[in-house]
Amino acid sequence: EKDGYASFMLKEIAEQPKAVADTLLGRIDPSGSLTLDELRITPADLRQIDKVVIVACGTAFHAGLIAKYAIEHWTRIPCEVELASEFRYRDPILGGRSLVIAISQSGETMDTLMALRHAREQGSKVLAICNTNGSTIPRESDAVLYTHAGPEVAVASTKAFLTQLVACYLVALYLCQVRGTKWGDEIQAVIKDLSKISEEVERVLETMEPVRALARTLAGKDTVLFLGRHVGYPVALEGALKLKELAYMHAEGFAAGELKHGPIALVEEDMPVVVVVPSPRNRSLLHDKIVSNIQEIRARGARTIVIAEEGDEAVVPYADHLIRIPATPTLLQPVVATVPLQVFACELAAARGNEVDQPRNLAKSVTVE
Numbered sequence: 001e002k003d004g005y006a007s008f009m010l011k012e013i014a015e016q017p018k019a020v021a022d023t024l025l026g027r028i029d030p031s032g033s034l035t036l037d038e039l040r041i042t043p044a045d046l047r048q049i050d051k052v053v054i055v056a057c058g059t060a061f062h063a064g065l066i067a068k069y070a071i072e073h074w075t076r077i078p079c080e081v082e083l084a085s086e087f088r089y090r091d092p093i094l095g096g097r098s099l100v101i102a103i104s105q106s107g108e109t110m111d112t113l114m115a116l117r118h119a120r121e122q123g124s125k126v127l128a129i130c131n132t133n134g135s136t137i138p139r140e141s142d143a144v145l146y147t148h149a150g151p152e153v154a155v156a157s158t159k160a161f162l163t164q165l166v167a168c169y170l171v172a173l174y175l176c177q178v179r180g181t182k183w184g185d186e187i188q189a190v191i192k193d194l195s196k197i198s199e200e201v202e203r204v205l206e207t208m209e210p211v212r213a214l215a216r217t218l219a220g221k222d223t224v225l226f227l228g229r230h231v232g233y234p235v236a237l238e239g240a241l242k243l244k245e246l247a248y249m250h251a252e253g254f255a256a257g258e259l260k261h262g263p264i265a266l267v268e269e270d271m272p273v274v275v276v277v278p279s280p281r282n283r284s285l286l287h288d289k290i291v292s293n294i295q296e297i298r299a300r301g302a303r304t305i306v307i308a309e310e311g312d313e314a315v316v317p318y319a320d321h322l323i324r325i326p327a328t329p330t331l332l333q334p335v336v337a338t339v340p341l342q343v344f345a346c347e348l349a350a351a352r353g354n355e356v357d358q359p360r361n362l363a364k365s366v367t368v369e
């Protein structure tokens with residue numbers, strides 16, 4: 001069933017353009033408006049919402065962190081993201097106007113389930129974003145938006161993550177639509193770019209050979225650091241998580257602006273540091289800051305692996321290795337920027353002789369708290 005791929009993970013990485021396209025299918029009409037009737041939360045209820053709280057674990061939590069940037073920027077509704085395992089123990093402030101979004105590939109993660117039960121007890125509406133039809137989390141939620149990634153067999157989540165991002169964008173844009181927030185050129189342009197994003201994922205996949213070759217040369221390293229700013233920060237966290245679970249290496253993700261507050265002390269001669277660079281077009285201030293972050297770590301001996309948009313020339317002098325991704329609107333960049341990190345971790349794990357689909361100590365769905 002691996003269709004000739006060396007692992008399910010590689011197969012699932014390759015399936016991402018289809019998974020993304022299937023998750024968008026039928027949800028954006030040609031005029032650019034969204035149809036999410038399946039949500040089962042009425043537009044009237046959605047107009048009442050004064051807070052969004054996202055709960056999830058692991059990779060799904062990283063999708064939630066990215067969703068926060070999109071939800072707050074597009075809808076102007078305050079949004080919190082919390083690890084499901086921490087949520088109910090801190091007595092969170094919830095009410096009838098809070099929308100709690102539970103993100104889960106399996107729909108069976110006990111931490112996420114307990115968080116959503118707690119939210120419903122407080123009278124909040126719960127929307128599940130889930131990949132598994134009829135699983136427990138959607139059954140216990142008020143509403144569900146299914147991701148259409150198809151079955152994910154490899155323990156490490158890849159195609160499910162990309163579809164979780166897409167589902168989060170759809171929910172955020174739908175909130176704009178029903179509430180009329182910023183409903184104009186900016187949002188219309190984003191919807192247009194979102195509807196084409198699976199083609200961009202396809203293009204990224206076509207250029208992954210140098211990433212594989214690079215990963216193989218790093219099999220003997222002990223530590224890899226990942227840096228990002230804005231939505232690139234959760235992408236860095238996701239890149240580090242993939243490397244930990246698959247390659248069993250010390251990997252950490254940081255917000256690049258935090259470097260000078262401590263983590264820069266970790267940088268040693270020839271240590272690989274992966275940097276996710278935001279688009280130079282939109283938030284140029286952010287872009288310039290990360291270019292100086294790259295200079296700083298390189299001056300301290302880091303081997304810089306830079307993920308940057310096509311046409312971004314400012315990073316070239318400071319990149320020991322340059323990985324190009326297609327230009328996308330800032331908030332959508334994680335959909336394309338995550339792919340090289342998945343390939344990188346998968347190849348590095350294989351080079352270290354690890355079992356890619358079944359990493360040690362891990363299970364595909366975690367049904368205990």
Ligand code: F6R
Pocket residue numbers: 057058059060061103104105106107108109112155156157158241242245364365366
């Ligand atoms: C990482 C990974 C895990 C899951 C987490 C949540 O690659 O697969 O971190 O993302 O256990 O699982 P779901 O999404 O099934 O709730």
